[in-house]
Amino acid sequence: MTETDFIAALRALAADPAARGLADDAAVLTFGGETLVLTHDVLVEGVHVLPGSDPADIAWKLVAVNLSDLAAKGAEPVGILLGHMLGEGDARFLEGLRAVLDAYDVPLLGGDTVKGGAQRSWGVTALGRATHVPVPSRRGAQLGDGVFVTGTLGAAMLGHDALASVGEADTAAYLRPLPLLAEGRALAPLVTAMMDVSDGLLLDAWRLGTASAVTLDLDSASIPVADMARRDECLRWGDDYQLLFTAPAGSTLPVAASRIGSVVALEHGPLRLDGRLLSSDDRLGYTHG
Known part of the structure; x- marks a missing residue:
């Protein structure tokens, strides 16, 4: 299986x-x-x-x-x-x-x-x-919400590669990730849906869109990555432990985060990137087979 x-x-x-x-x-x-x-x-x-x-x-x-x-x-x-x-x-x-x-x-x-x-x-x-009830879930994203992510994606990937003797990079993000506990508590009363990014931004966005029965429409140019030349890999590799969340458009966020897209009506799938509908066959992130 x-x-x-x-x-x-x-x-x-x-x-x-x-x-x-x-x-x-x-x-x-x-x-x-x-x-x-x-x-x-x-x-x-x-x-x-x-x-x-x-x-x-x-x-x-x-x-x-x-x-x-x-x-x-x-x-x-x-x-x-x-x-x-x-x-x-x-x-x-x-x-x-x-x-x-x-x-x-x-x-x-x-x-x-x-x-x-x-x-x-x-x-x-x-x-x-x-610290807040209802406890945020992946299910609550609403039409018109913004899609946001904290931090920069791909730093763990670069650290892993450096340890495997493929390039040079700071290895801390891979070896000793920092859970965003204070940020999560600050966001909990505001967000409509939230999860952490562990298996790759695209795969985890797919999961959030699926749970909420919506499509997340993402703009790759708005997503902060650690290596522009490897943008696509940064979106799929994982181990970032940033927070991916949706919140009402125009919200004043209590933490630093980048708006990377919008929540739109479900359109044949839960995730669209740069106008293209993605499928589960697109190797969106890390799975155990």
Whole structure:
């Protein structure tokens, strides 16, 4: 089964409203007087991190990508649960884990450790508290909204290539991404839809348009990229962890962001780029097959 097929099959098991149809960055659960936001991501050696990576960087990235999902919901982190495969460099992993937890004032609440094969993997479940209700989702984009993105796309791609000895670039965006928690909380009361950019801007815009049953009409020249000569790759590579969101036209945004398009009526597909309707066959971003 492809990743898309498997997730589609899982939806039959995820009938609770908190799961949001498995079509969002996180689950949202009302519990007592709180609205909780829960997410889980896994990193695999050789897939999400380069073989031989500093375990301290792996620990940072593992926590950061999960906190980025909380940021897309405007949530305040409550804590994490860690799944760790024991192996070489565990002391360095602990150093990186302490650094990222201290940087974002997030407690470690528990988890599990295992011993496995040569190819290692690590997982984190992040728990957050919603700061605004309703919690932003991918479903709310409205006709006439602007489409916005924070930051610059493609910096992680350039960092990855530099580490793989293909060119020179700052590697921080790839090794130690910075989840936009404060920006997500500031945007939560304003946005109509929001998600983080993890698998490539075009693929994630496709997902947001699909969830909202609209077409996102994007202008590539308006999208800030780290390398103009590789603009197309910057839009598809992923690992950026910027925030992609829609908001009413004319809104005064509380964070720095670029308007990259508009929300229009659904027209044979959820994404249009420079006037051309894109399809799922266009290799929009990163998928696991």
